[in-house]
Amino acid sequence: MKRKHYCPHCGNGLIDKCTEGRVRRYCETCAAPVYENPVPAACLVTIDGDNRILLVKRSVPPKKGWWCLPGGFMELGETPEEAGLRELEEETGIKGKIDMLLGVTTHRGRIYDTILMTGFLVRRYSGTPVAGDDADEVRWFDRDEMPEIAFASHQSFINIYYCTYANDPSPCD
Ligand SMILES: [Zn+2]
Structure with a gap:
Protein backbone atom coordinates (compact mmCIF):
# COMPACT_ATOMS: atom_id res chain seq x y z
CA MET A 1 0.00 0.00 0.00
CA LYS A 2 1.04 3.65 -0.22
CA ARG A 3 3.21 4.43 2.79
CA LYS A 4 2.21 7.34 5.05
CA HIS A 5 5.05 9.80 5.70
CA TYR A 6 3.41 12.51 7.81
CA CYS A 7 1.10 12.56 10.81
CA PRO A 8 -2.45 13.50 9.69
CA HIS A 9 -2.99 15.35 13.02
CA CYS A 10 0.20 17.43 13.50
CA GLY A 11 2.05 17.07 10.19
CA ASN A 12 5.32 15.84 11.66
CA GLY A 13 7.22 12.94 10.15
CA LEU A 14 6.31 9.38 11.09
CA ILE A 15 8.60 6.57 12.14
CA ASP A 16 8.13 2.82 12.31
CA LYS A 17 7.60 1.60 15.86
CA CYS A 18 6.54 -1.70 17.30
CA THR A 19 3.42 -0.98 19.31
CA GLU A 20 0.43 -3.12 20.31
CA GLY A 21 1.88 -6.23 18.76
CA ARG A 22 2.94 -5.03 15.31
CA VAL A 23 5.10 -2.50 13.53
CA ARG A 24 3.01 0.61 12.91
CA ARG A 25 3.57 4.11 11.61
CA TYR A 26 4.08 6.24 14.73
CA CYS A 27 4.10 9.98 15.52
CA GLU A 28 6.55 10.87 18.30
CA THR A 29 5.05 14.36 18.69
CA CYS A 30 1.53 13.01 19.31
CA ALA A 31 3.02 9.98 21.08
CA ALA A 32 0.51 7.81 19.22
CA PRO A 33 0.42 5.29 16.39
CA VAL A 34 -1.31 6.20 13.14
CA TYR A 35 -3.68 3.26 12.87
CA GLU A 36 -4.25 1.85 9.42
CA ASN A 37 -7.38 -0.17 8.79
CA PRO A 38 -9.17 -1.79 5.87
ZN1 LIG B 1 1.33 13.80 15.20
Missing part, protein backbone atom coordinates in the same frame (compact mmCIF):
# COMPACT_ATOMS: atom_id res chain seq x y z
CA VAL A 39 -11.21 0.60 3.73
CA PRO A 40 -14.91 -0.32 3.49
CA ALA A 41 -16.63 -0.54 0.12
CA ALA A 42 -19.88 -1.90 -1.27
CA CYS A 43 -20.86 -3.48 -4.58
CA LEU A 44 -24.11 -4.70 -6.06
CA VAL A 45 -25.29 -7.79 -7.90
CA THR A 46 -28.18 -6.22 -9.82
CA ILE A 47 -30.52 -8.66 -11.57
CA ASP A 48 -33.04 -7.96 -14.33
CA GLY A 49 -36.18 -9.94 -15.17
CA ASP A 50 -34.18 -12.36 -17.33
CA ASN A 51 -31.74 -13.22 -14.51
CA ARG A 52 -28.98 -11.20 -16.14
CA ILE A 53 -26.37 -9.35 -14.07
CA LEU A 54 -25.49 -5.70 -14.60
CA LEU A 55 -21.76 -5.03 -15.10
CA VAL A 56 -19.76 -1.89 -15.79
CA LYS A 57 -16.60 -1.64 -17.87
CA ARG A 58 -14.03 0.29 -15.87
CA SER A 59 -12.76 3.55 -17.37
CA VAL A 60 -10.25 4.17 -14.57
CA PRO A 61 -7.44 2.21 -12.89
CA PRO A 62 -7.08 -0.22 -11.32
CA LYS A 63 -8.15 -2.80 -13.91
CA LYS A 64 -9.11 -0.19 -16.50
CA GLY A 65 -11.00 -1.88 -19.35
CA TRP A 66 -12.14 -4.81 -17.20
CA TRP A 67 -15.75 -5.54 -16.25
CA CYS A 68 -16.89 -5.44 -12.63
CA LEU A 69 -19.95 -4.96 -10.47
CA PRO A 70 -21.13 -1.40 -9.84
CA GLY A 71 -19.79 -0.23 -6.50
CA GLY A 72 -17.25 1.83 -4.65
CA PHE A 73 -16.01 3.19 -1.37
CA MET A 74 -18.25 4.26 1.47
CA GLU A 75 -18.33 7.97 2.30
CA LEU A 76 -18.44 9.23 5.89
CA GLY A 77 -21.91 8.95 7.38
CA GLU A 78 -23.18 6.38 4.86
CA THR A 79 -24.43 2.89 5.55
CA PRO A 80 -23.02 0.16 3.26
CA GLU A 81 -26.45 -0.04 1.59
CA GLU A 82 -26.51 3.71 0.92
CA ALA A 83 -22.97 3.62 -0.47
CA GLY A 84 -23.80 0.75 -2.82
CA LEU A 85 -26.99 2.35 -4.12
CA ARG A 86 -25.29 5.74 -4.58
CA GLU A 87 -22.50 4.10 -6.59
CA LEU A 88 -25.05 2.15 -8.63
CA GLU A 89 -26.80 5.38 -9.59
CA GLU A 90 -23.52 7.24 -10.28
CA GLU A 91 -22.10 4.50 -12.48
CA THR A 92 -25.22 3.20 -14.25
CA GLY A 93 -27.96 5.81 -13.78
CA ILE A 94 -30.45 3.37 -12.25
CA LYS A 95 -32.03 3.61 -8.80
CA GLY A 96 -32.12 0.32 -6.92
CA LYS A 97 -33.52 -1.20 -3.74
CA ILE A 98 -31.45 -3.60 -1.65
CA ASP A 99 -32.92 -7.11 -1.38
CA MET A 100 -30.35 -8.67 0.90
CA LEU A 101 -26.73 -8.93 1.92
CA LEU A 102 -24.90 -11.50 -0.20
CA GLY A 103 -21.71 -11.48 1.84
CA VAL A 104 -18.72 -9.64 3.24
CA THR A 105 -15.13 -10.33 2.24
CA THR A 106 -11.77 -8.63 1.82
CA HIS A 107 -9.55 -8.10 -1.14
CA ARG A 108 -5.97 -6.89 -1.33
CA GLY A 109 -5.04 -3.93 -3.47
CA ARG A 110 -1.95 -1.86 -4.17
CA ILE A 111 -3.20 1.47 -2.83
CA TYR A 112 -5.32 0.61 0.22
CA ASP A 113 -3.77 -2.77 1.04
CA THR A 114 -7.01 -4.28 2.35
CA ILE A 115 -10.54 -3.41 1.22
CA LEU A 116 -13.52 -4.67 3.19
CA MET A 117 -16.06 -5.43 0.47
CA THR A 118 -19.77 -5.90 1.15
CA GLY A 119 -21.97 -7.36 -1.59
CA PHE A 120 -25.71 -6.78 -1.87
CA LEU A 121 -28.42 -8.17 -4.12
CA VAL A 122 -30.70 -5.76 -6.02
CA ARG A 123 -33.69 -7.13 -7.91
CA ARG A 124 -35.88 -4.03 -7.87
CA TYR A 125 -34.75 -0.93 -9.69
CA SER A 126 -35.98 1.88 -11.89
CA GLY A 127 -34.39 3.41 -14.94
CA THR A 128 -32.35 2.19 -17.89
CA PRO A 129 -28.61 1.69 -17.41
CA VAL A 130 -26.36 4.30 -19.00
CA ALA A 131 -22.60 4.44 -18.41
CA GLY A 132 -21.73 7.14 -15.89
CA ASP A 133 -18.85 7.85 -13.48
CA ASP A 134 -15.82 5.55 -13.84
CA ALA A 135 -17.59 3.47 -16.53
CA ASP A 136 -16.96 3.24 -20.28
CA GLU A 137 -19.85 0.89 -20.85
CA VAL A 138 -22.65 -0.75 -18.90
CA ARG A 139 -24.67 -3.80 -19.91
CA TRP A 140 -26.55 -6.86 -18.73
CA PHE A 141 -24.84 -10.25 -18.98
CA ASP A 142 -26.34 -13.74 -19.12
CA ARG A 143 -24.58 -16.34 -17.04
CA ASP A 144 -23.11 -18.07 -20.10
CA GLU A 145 -21.56 -14.87 -21.47
CA MET A 146 -20.06 -13.43 -18.29
CA PRO A 147 -16.64 -11.87 -18.93
CA GLU A 148 -13.69 -12.24 -16.60
CA ILE A 149 -14.39 -10.03 -13.58
CA ALA A 150 -11.84 -7.44 -12.42
CA PHE A 151 -11.96 -8.33 -8.73
CA ALA A 152 -12.14 -11.72 -7.00
CA SER A 153 -14.37 -10.23 -4.29
CA HIS A 154 -16.94 -9.21 -6.92
CA GLN A 155 -16.74 -12.65 -8.53
CA SER A 156 -17.40 -14.25 -5.15
CA PHE A 157 -20.70 -12.34 -4.79
CA ILE A 158 -21.71 -13.31 -8.33
CA ASN A 159 -20.98 -16.95 -7.44
CA ILE A 160 -23.04 -16.67 -4.24
CA TYR A 161 -25.93 -15.29 -6.27
CA TYR A 162 -25.78 -18.05 -8.88
CA CYS A 163 -25.27 -20.84 -6.33
CA THR A 164 -27.88 -19.76 -3.82
CA TYR A 165 -30.35 -17.20 -5.10
CA ALA A 166 -30.74 -17.48 -8.86
CA ASN A 167 -34.19 -18.78 -9.88
CA ASP A 168 -32.69 -21.54 -11.95
CA PRO A 169 -29.41 -22.43 -10.27
CA SER A 170 -26.93 -24.74 -11.92
CA PRO A 171 -24.83 -27.05 -9.80
CA CYS A 172 -21.83 -25.20 -8.50
CA ASP A 173 -18.36 -26.62 -8.35
Whole structure:
Protein backbone atom coordinates (compact mmCIF):
# COMPACT_ATOMS: atom_id res chain seq x y z
CA MET A 1 0.00 0.00 0.00
CA LYS A 2 1.04 3.65 -0.22
CA ARG A 3 3.21 4.43 2.79
CA LYS A 4 2.21 7.34 5.05
CA HIS A 5 5.05 9.80 5.70
CA TYR A 6 3.41 12.51 7.81
CA CYS A 7 1.10 12.56 10.81
CA PRO A 8 -2.45 13.50 9.69
CA HIS A 9 -2.99 15.35 13.02
CA CYS A 10 0.20 17.43 13.50
CA GLY A 11 2.05 17.07 10.19
CA ASN A 12 5.32 15.84 11.66
CA GLY A 13 7.22 12.94 10.15
CA LEU A 14 6.31 9.38 11.09
CA ILE A 15 8.60 6.57 12.14
CA ASP A 16 8.13 2.82 12.31
CA LYS A 17 7.60 1.60 15.86
CA CYS A 18 6.54 -1.70 17.30
CA THR A 19 3.42 -0.98 19.31
CA GLU A 20 0.43 -3.12 20.31
CA GLY A 21 1.88 -6.23 18.76
CA ARG A 22 2.94 -5.03 15.31
CA VAL A 23 5.10 -2.50 13.53
CA ARG A 24 3.01 0.61 12.91
CA ARG A 25 3.57 4.11 11.61
CA TYR A 26 4.08 6.24 14.73
CA CYS A 27 4.10 9.98 15.52
CA GLU A 28 6.55 10.87 18.30
CA THR A 29 5.05 14.36 18.69
CA CYS A 30 1.53 13.01 19.31
CA ALA A 31 3.02 9.98 21.08
CA ALA A 32 0.51 7.81 19.22
CA PRO A 33 0.42 5.29 16.39
CA VAL A 34 -1.31 6.20 13.14
CA TYR A 35 -3.68 3.26 12.87
CA GLU A 36 -4.25 1.85 9.42
CA ASN A 37 -7.38 -0.17 8.79
CA PRO A 38 -9.17 -1.79 5.87
CA VAL A 39 -11.21 0.60 3.73
CA PRO A 40 -14.91 -0.32 3.49
CA ALA A 41 -16.63 -0.54 0.12
CA ALA A 42 -19.88 -1.90 -1.27
CA CYS A 43 -20.86 -3.48 -4.58
CA LEU A 44 -24.11 -4.70 -6.06
CA VAL A 45 -25.29 -7.79 -7.90
CA THR A 46 -28.18 -6.22 -9.82
CA ILE A 47 -30.52 -8.66 -11.57
CA ASP A 48 -33.04 -7.96 -14.33
CA GLY A 49 -36.18 -9.94 -15.17
CA ASP A 50 -34.18 -12.36 -17.33
CA ASN A 51 -31.74 -13.22 -14.51
CA ARG A 52 -28.98 -11.20 -16.14
CA ILE A 53 -26.37 -9.35 -14.07
CA LEU A 54 -25.49 -5.70 -14.60
CA LEU A 55 -21.76 -5.03 -15.10
CA VAL A 56 -19.76 -1.89 -15.79
CA LYS A 57 -16.60 -1.64 -17.87
CA ARG A 58 -14.03 0.29 -15.87
CA SER A 59 -12.76 3.55 -17.37
CA VAL A 60 -10.25 4.17 -14.57
CA PRO A 61 -7.44 2.21 -12.89
CA PRO A 62 -7.08 -0.22 -11.32
CA LYS A 63 -8.15 -2.80 -13.91
CA LYS A 64 -9.11 -0.19 -16.50
CA GLY A 65 -11.00 -1.88 -19.35
CA TRP A 66 -12.14 -4.81 -17.20
CA TRP A 67 -15.75 -5.54 -16.25
CA CYS A 68 -16.89 -5.44 -12.63
CA LEU A 69 -19.95 -4.96 -10.47
CA PRO A 70 -21.13 -1.40 -9.84
CA GLY A 71 -19.79 -0.23 -6.50
CA GLY A 72 -17.25 1.83 -4.65
CA PHE A 73 -16.01 3.19 -1.37
CA MET A 74 -18.25 4.26 1.47
CA GLU A 75 -18.33 7.97 2.30
CA LEU A 76 -18.44 9.23 5.89
CA GLY A 77 -21.91 8.95 7.38
CA GLU A 78 -23.18 6.38 4.86
CA THR A 79 -24.43 2.89 5.55
CA PRO A 80 -23.02 0.16 3.26
CA GLU A 81 -26.45 -0.04 1.59
CA GLU A 82 -26.51 3.71 0.92
CA ALA A 83 -22.97 3.62 -0.47
CA GLY A 84 -23.80 0.75 -2.82
CA LEU A 85 -26.99 2.35 -4.12
CA ARG A 86 -25.29 5.74 -4.58
CA GLU A 87 -22.50 4.10 -6.59
CA LEU A 88 -25.05 2.15 -8.63
CA GLU A 89 -26.80 5.38 -9.59
CA GLU A 90 -23.52 7.24 -10.28
CA GLU A 91 -22.10 4.50 -12.48
CA THR A 92 -25.22 3.20 -14.25
CA GLY A 93 -27.96 5.81 -13.78
CA ILE A 94 -30.45 3.37 -12.25
CA LYS A 95 -32.03 3.61 -8.80
CA GLY A 96 -32.12 0.32 -6.92
CA LYS A 97 -33.52 -1.20 -3.74
CA ILE A 98 -31.45 -3.60 -1.65
CA ASP A 99 -32.92 -7.11 -1.38
CA MET A 100 -30.35 -8.67 0.90
CA LEU A 101 -26.73 -8.93 1.92
CA LEU A 102 -24.90 -11.50 -0.20
CA GLY A 103 -21.71 -11.48 1.84
CA VAL A 104 -18.72 -9.64 3.24
CA THR A 105 -15.13 -10.33 2.24
CA THR A 106 -11.77 -8.63 1.82
CA HIS A 107 -9.55 -8.10 -1.14
CA ARG A 108 -5.97 -6.89 -1.33
CA GLY A 109 -5.04 -3.93 -3.47
CA ARG A 110 -1.95 -1.86 -4.17
CA ILE A 111 -3.20 1.47 -2.83
CA TYR A 112 -5.32 0.61 0.22
CA ASP A 113 -3.77 -2.77 1.04
CA THR A 114 -7.01 -4.28 2.35
CA ILE A 115 -10.54 -3.41 1.22
CA LEU A 116 -13.52 -4.67 3.19
CA MET A 117 -16.06 -5.43 0.47
CA THR A 118 -19.77 -5.90 1.15
CA GLY A 119 -21.97 -7.36 -1.59
CA PHE A 120 -25.71 -6.78 -1.87
CA LEU A 121 -28.42 -8.17 -4.12
CA VAL A 122 -30.70 -5.76 -6.02
CA ARG A 123 -33.69 -7.13 -7.91
CA ARG A 124 -35.88 -4.03 -7.87
CA TYR A 125 -34.75 -0.93 -9.69
CA SER A 126 -35.98 1.88 -11.89
CA GLY A 127 -34.39 3.41 -14.94
CA THR A 128 -32.35 2.19 -17.89
CA PRO A 129 -28.61 1.69 -17.41
CA VAL A 130 -26.36 4.30 -19.00
CA ALA A 131 -22.60 4.44 -18.41
CA GLY A 132 -21.73 7.14 -15.89
CA ASP A 133 -18.85 7.85 -13.48
CA ASP A 134 -15.82 5.55 -13.84
CA ALA A 135 -17.59 3.47 -16.53
CA ASP A 136 -16.96 3.24 -20.28
CA GLU A 137 -19.85 0.89 -20.85
CA VAL A 138 -22.65 -0.75 -18.90
CA ARG A 139 -24.67 -3.80 -19.91
CA TRP A 140 -26.55 -6.86 -18.73
CA PHE A 141 -24.84 -10.25 -18.98
CA ASP A 142 -26.34 -13.74 -19.12
CA ARG A 143 -24.58 -16.34 -17.04
CA ASP A 144 -23.11 -18.07 -20.10
CA GLU A 145 -21.56 -14.87 -21.47
CA MET A 146 -20.06 -13.43 -18.29
CA PRO A 147 -16.64 -11.87 -18.93
CA GLU A 148 -13.69 -12.24 -16.60
CA ILE A 149 -14.39 -10.03 -13.58
CA ALA A 150 -11.84 -7.44 -12.42
CA PHE A 151 -11.96 -8.33 -8.73
CA ALA A 152 -12.14 -11.72 -7.00
CA SER A 153 -14.37 -10.23 -4.29
CA HIS A 154 -16.94 -9.21 -6.92
CA GLN A 155 -16.74 -12.65 -8.53
CA SER A 156 -17.40 -14.25 -5.15
CA PHE A 157 -20.70 -12.34 -4.79
CA ILE A 158 -21.71 -13.31 -8.33
CA ASN A 159 -20.98 -16.95 -7.44
CA ILE A 160 -23.04 -16.67 -4.24
CA TYR A 161 -25.93 -15.29 -6.27
CA TYR A 162 -25.78 -18.05 -8.88
CA CYS A 163 -25.27 -20.84 -6.33
CA THR A 164 -27.88 -19.76 -3.82
CA TYR A 165 -30.35 -17.20 -5.10
CA ALA A 166 -30.74 -17.48 -8.86
CA ASN A 167 -34.19 -18.78 -9.88
CA ASP A 168 -32.69 -21.54 -11.95
CA PRO A 169 -29.41 -22.43 -10.27
CA SER A 170 -26.93 -24.74 -11.92
CA PRO A 171 -24.83 -27.05 -9.80
CA CYS A 172 -21.83 -25.20 -8.50
CA ASP A 173 -18.36 -26.62 -8.35
ZN1 LIG B 1 1.33 13.80 15.20
